[in-house]
Amino acid sequence: MNDSKVRWLNASESNTWRSFLRLNALLGVKLDSDLISNHGLTLAEYEVLVHLSEAVDYTLRMSSLAELCNVSRSGLTRRLDSLIRAGMVVKKTCPSDRRGMNAVLTAKGLDKIRVAAPTHLLGVREYFLDQLDDDEVKELGELVSKPLKRLLDKVMTDDQSPEPCFGE
Amino acid sequence: MNDSKVRWLNASESNTWRSFLRLNALLGVKLDSDLISNHGLTLAEYEVLVHLSEAVDYTLRMSSLAELCNVSRSGLTRRLDSLIRAGMVVKKTCPSDRRGMNAVLTAKGLDKIRVAAPTHLLGVREYFLDQLDDDEVKELGELVSKPLKRLLDKVMTDDQSPEPCFGE
DNA sequence: CGGAATTATTTGCGTACGCAACTATGTTTA
DNA sequence: TAAACATAGTTGCGTACGCAAATAATTCCG
Numbered sequence: 093m094n095d096s097k098v099r100w101l102n103a104s105e106s107n108t109w110r111s112f113l114r115l116n117a118l119l120g121v122k123l124d125s126d127l128i129s130n131h132g133l134t135l136a137e138y139e140v141l142v143h144l145s146e147a148v149d150y151t152l153r154m155s156s157l158a159e160l161c162n163v164s165r166s167g168l169t170r171r172l173d174s175l176i177r178a179g180m181v182v183k184k185t186c187p188s189d190r191r192g193m194n195a196v197l198t199a200k201g202l203d204k205i206r207v208a209a210p211t212h213l214l215g216v217r218e219y220f221l222d223q224l225d226d227d228e229v230k231e232l233g234e235l236v237s238k239p240l241k242r243l244l245d246k247v248m249t250d251d252q253s254p255e256p257c258f259g260e
Numbered sequence: 261m262n263d264s265k266v267r268w269l270n271a272s273e274s275n276t277w278r279s280f281l282r283l284n285a286l287l288g289v290k291l292d293s294d295l296i297s298n299h300g301l302t303l304a305e306y307e308v309l310v311h312l313s314e315a316v317d318y319t320l321r322m323s324s325l326a327e328l329c330n331v332s333r334s335g336l337t338r339r340l341d342s343l344i345r346a347g348m349v350v351k352k353t354c355p356s357d358r359r360g361m362n363a364v365l366t367a368k369g370l371d372k373i374r375v376a377a378p379t380h381l382l383g384v385r386e387y388f389l390d391q392l393d394d395d396e397v398k399e400l401g402e403l404v405s406k407p408l409k410r411l412l413d414k415v416m417t418d419d420q421s422p423e424p425c426f427g428e
Numbered sequence: 429c430g431g432a433a434t435t436a437t438t439t440g441c442g443t444a445c446g447c448a449a450c451t452a453t454g455t456t457t458a
Numbered sequence: 459t460a461a462a463c464a465t466a467g468t469t470g471c472g473t474a475c476g477c478a479a480a481t482a483a484t485t486c487c488g
Contacts, residue, residue, distance in 0.1 A: 098378045105389055108401030112388075115408040116284045117330035122411065136444080154467060162285035167445045169468055191453045191466045210266045219414070220280075221273050223406040233276030235400045239391040240283040243290065246387070304474080322437065335475045337438055359436045359483040 123215045131208040136161070137175055138212060140168075141197065141205040144181065150197035153186065157195055180204050291383045299376040304329070304339055306380060309348065309365065309373040318365035321354065325363055348372055 101109060124135040133141075143160045144150050152160070158168035172195055175181040180201030186192035197205075221229055269277060292303040301309075311328045312318050320328070326336035340363055343349040348369030354360035365373075389397055 098381055099385065100381065101384070101389075104394070104398050104401060108397050108404070109384060109388065111401055111404045111408050112284075114330065115404050115411065116280075118408070118411040122414070134444090155465090162282065164446055165467065166447080166469080170443095170445070186466090189454075189466080191451095193467065213266055213268065216269070216277060217267065219411050220277065220407045221269075223410045224403060226272070228403055228406075229276050230272045231399070232403045233272060233279055235392060235396055235403070236276070236279045236283050238396075239388045240279050240286070242391050243283065243286045243387050246290070302474090323435090332476055333437065334439080334477080338473095338475070354436090357436080357484075361437065 119219055122219055123212065126211055126215045127208060130211045131204070133204070133208055136163075136171055138205070138208060140171060140175060140195075141180065141201055141208075144195060144197035145202060145205050147197075150202070151194050154183075154193050154195060175201065287387055290387055291380065294379055294383050295376060298379045299372070301372070301376055304331075305343055306373070306376060308336075308339060308343060308363075309369055309376075312349065312363060312365035313370060313373050315365075318370070319362050322361050322363060343369065 120135065127133050127135055127138055139161050140157065143157055144152055154168055154172075155165060158165045161168060161171070163171065172181055172183065176183060178200075180198055182196050182198055184194045184196060186194050224232060288303065295301050295303055295306055307329050308325065311325055312320055322336055322340075323333060326333045329336060329339070331339065340349055340351065344351060346368075348366055350364050350366055352362045352364060354362050392400060
């Protein structure tokens with residue numbers, strides 16, 4: 093299945109790949125803990141509030157929200173639980189499809205994200221964006237978009253042919 | 261604590277930041293599932309094997325290995341458990357400091373990573389490196405190194421002053 | 429030297445999340 | 459239209475992991 097010859101990473105590739113992985117790990121941890129200690133909100137919960145706050149009528153279907161948050165559907169169900177208990181989100185049966193549920197941001201949830209956003213943005217800037225000048229930010233965005241595009245294509249085609257059914 | 265005025269992200273910043281986050285999420289999921297389905301090895305376990313395979317005498321102290329893997333010490337203890345059960349790693353008391361433990365890669369573990377590496381590298385290339393030319397890989401490495409450096413400094417200084425003890 | 433502080437690791441406990449199975453609803457088809 | 463299939467979301471179960479406390483060994487002073 094794999095070729096016998098492996099193309100190992102050269103120094104430049106290895107450096108880029110490892111730096112990329114490490115930056116991500118550290119960024120996630122730091123942004124999460126800043127948010128937790130300042131607002132009692134995990135980064136995962138914050139992410140949910142962000143997407144809802146940007147949605148029409150502060151409303152999104154569970155599945156869409158799950159996809160936006162890069163989380164499984166069951167994962168999202170449980171992520172919402174704590175936000176619902178805290179009164180920041182409510183869940184309503186979707187009128188046009190009674191299988192579905194809409195997650196809706198409440199006034200309380202909107203308040204919360206307004207208060208928490210400065211902390212988060214400060215972190216994103218301090219640990220990430222402000223370490224680069226404007227051109228570099230743009231350049232970085234273009235560079236990461238390339239592998240991202242590849243992966244998004246891959247995901248879509250994989251979804252369409254989940255398993256190759258031979259001889260059927 | 262936060263300034264009242266927030267500098268929201270402009271289009272370029274937002275695009276870069278979100279693409280960065282999403283690429284990471286997708287890369288992790290894809291590389292993990294490729295490794296699991298082809299070799300019954302999680303990406304986290306693979307990571308452990310990689311670091312041990314590069315270490316002098318295939319040996320690393322638990323703490324060093326934890327840091328290399330971006331995982332807590334307790335997390336590493338448990339990550340090793342499965343690898344030890346599978347006979348790919350053994351743990352030995354460190355002769356020079358009997359508090360410490362050395363994780364050591366076994367012949368079986370070395371075999372395993374030799375077999376699994378091609379799969380992983382193929383993925384890293386296909387979903388990431390091969391989407392960029394050599395100059396872009398280098399450029400990307402330089403760009404991510406800047407925020408990374410900032411975060412590494414930050415982590416170090418934070419460790420040195422864990423909590424500001426006023427009035428003591 | 430001998431106790432206090434430090435360091436390395438593990439363990440108990442709680443949280444987060446993915447997969448597969450399940451429920452309920454909607455759509456297709458014959 | 460009834461049965462088969464598909465889709466949305468939730469739940470049971472198992473895994474991974476972080477924090478704080480526990481344990482054990484080392485170092486630092488006085």
